[in-house]
Amino acid sequence: MDFPYIHRDISWLSFNYRVLQEAKDPSVPLLERLKFLAIYSSNLDEFFRIRVANIRNLKKVGKKTKAELDFVPSEVLRQIHSIVNRQQEEFSQIFEDQIVPELRRHNVHILRRLELNEEQRHFVENYFRDHLLPFVMPVLLVKRRIRPFLANAHLYLAVHLRPKKKPLAPSEYALVKIPSDQLPRFIPLPSEPGRHDVILLDDIVRHSVSWLFPGYDIQDTYSIKLTRDAELYIDDEFSGDLVEKIKASLAKRQVGPTSRFVYDREMPQHLLEYLKETFDLGKNDMLPEGRYHNNFDFFKFPDFGLHHLKNKPLPPLPHPGLYHAENPFEVIRAQDQLLHYPYHSYDAVVNFFQRAAEDPHVTHIKAIQYRVARRSRIMEALMEAVRRGKQVSVFVEIKARFDEAANLEWGERLERAGVRVYYSFPGVKVHSKLALVRRMEGGKPRLYTYLSTGNFHEETAQIYSDLGLFTTDPRITAEVSNVFSFLENIKPPRQEFKHLLVGKFNLRPALYELIDAEIAAAKSKKPARIIIKTNSIEDRDIIRKLYEASQAGVKVQLIVRGICCLVPGVEGFSDNIEATSIVDRFLEHARVFIFHHGGEERIYLSSADLMQRNLSYRIETAFPIYDPALKAEIRDIITLQLEDNVKARCIDAQALNRYRRTESDIPVRAQLETYFYYRRKSEHTP
Secondary structure (H helix, E strand, C coil): CCCCEEEEHHHHHHHHHHHHHHCCCCCHHHHHHHHHHHHHHHHHHHHHHHHHHHHHCCCCCCCHHHHHHCHHHHHHHHHHHHHHHHHHHHHHHHHHHHHHHHHCCEEEEEECHCCCCCHHHHHHHHHHHHHHCCCCEEEEECCCCCCCCCCCEEEEEEEEEEECCCCHHHHEEEEEEEEECCCCCCECCCCCCCCCEEEHHHHHHHHHHHHHHHCCEEEEEEEEEECCCCCCCCCCCCCCCCCCCHHHCCCCCCCCCEEEEEECCCCCCCHHHHHHHHEEEEEEEEECCCCCCCCCHHHHHHCCHHHHCCCCCCCCCCCCCCCCCCHHHHHHHCCEEEEEECCCHHHHHHHHHHHHHHCCEEEEEEECCCCCCCCCCHHHHHHHHCCCCCCEEEEEECCCCCHHHHHHHHHHHHHHHHCCEECCCCCEECEEEEEEEEEECCEEEEEEEECCCCCCCCCHHHHHEEEEEEEHHHHHHHHHHHHHHHHHCCCCCCCCCCCCCCCCHHHHHHHHHHHHHHHHHHHHHCCCCCEEEEEEECCHHEEEEHHHEEEHEEEEEEEEEECCCCCCCCCCCCCCCCEEECCCCCCCEEEEECCCHCCCCCCEEECCCCHHHHCCEEEEECCCCCHHHHHHHHHHHHHHHHHCCCCEEEEECCCCCEECCCCCCCCCCHHHHHHHHHHHHHHCCC
16 A cells, blocks of 8 residues: 555444443443443444454455455454454453442442342342243253354353262363343342342343253353354345345345354353364454443343433424424425434424325425334335325335345335335445425426435434435436436436436546645645545545645545544645544434535535445435535534534544544533534524
């Protein structure tokens, strides 16, 4: 590599560490810190099932293919394991030494089996017999003769035991399932008034394991978990029925090859070696953790009514023009409307679809479904529109990872309701977030469109920060219509896109042109500036172009939540590039591109991150903001993010994730400031 570049998976681990930082931050409410432990754990699980599994597969390819890679898979894998081991040790320290004592201070006690009083022991034993017994499935392990199947991401206890009648006999081993897929992970115990005792399901099984093996003395127990490769490996297939291929691949996901074997780091070597041989595990499969695994279950930790240990509520604000509007079309026709959820209530988007379904003047509705809620009022509105005689078509992207089955199910429901459903076509993933409504007004059709950085998902809209635009601007609506025509007919539009930047068409070259314009301005000693807010920057050509801009004197400011392969502040390459990352109570998901453009700022909102897959292999949409008032609003929000000195971390070559500090004595926490910015606006709106 002829320029500074951090491998994407190493950079991702740095992002996940920022999540872990929230868990150890004492200023974060205690139960929210537990939630960040859950987020960290959930993120890491998916990382191993997808990314690490891919790298392990690359280790197996031939020399010719390896020579084409710009990294050494075994070296990246070694770095990943080293970083994750360090992070897991810190995870355990945060939980055991910080959060558990702090919970005790608030009279919440996570008890282990030896800490139970007599009443609690009776409760645990009864709970085991009444609820767990049908699920624990004890099995003795016999090397090379009995090898039980370890279900993906399920929890087990590995048991070290010896026969009671032969105490000097060699050690024997067994497995017992911890049925957290069937029962709650955290069980409240009988407690004294004002005190909340709780035990993990794991420790109820530990307490009762001797009952399962009456002929043995239990020496000790250690928790284990195995995760499996979850990639479907269908992205590059260009023939056949993609729907059927995905259905077939989903069935195989739960039985894929091992991507990670997690074990209690206190496990003795003799037991670990026995498990490695029994389950045919290699050195790169093994990952030590603490006493408990599947820590994403902390999402469900009981709050015992201790609401003061949670974030103070920030109720979504009604959008001044669209919230419950009787006629949203009239509002949008008068002026473009910008939504910023979860600060604004997502009900404004739901209401738009519901009104479109009911409006007798609406003739057509089109939408792209990438991820939607399991109970979606938007999808219900589309089905209601069909019942009312409207023509409704939905493009369903069935390659949305981990939502493939849900999207197939929704596609079938929509088809049964009479919606015209178009499914993914091989070789391309559709990631645009678009909807289009055709309405007859004065005997002529008018198009209304909604473009967004986020999905049509009522649930994630409560925690993901995204921007959405409603407009009737014909420059935009005509091109949105062309995108839908392409998705429905798989024929490139006859006219080039002039306003939208669309993946696989003009998105990449248009970004190059915008960056080049700033480079030319800087070389002419004119003001030049680029601001990019995105989830990830990984594309090498874009990074090379941003380095070129920096060397020309363009001031480049990046706000990158996740992967950042670009390295800021490297002399001779990125002297003029600053990068920060904000991790806070809401997940930063919006993408915003701002170019100074000779003082006439160009502002785009986008569904696309700056990754090769988004820019070259997906249908993405970046859309311009033309309304001056909305441009000013977006600029205000981005300024708050650039000024954040509470939750912003500096991205640099050392990956230290230092909190950004400024000379200002006034703390600026961008997400809270954004909420109050919109609250002030709503209070002053007539």
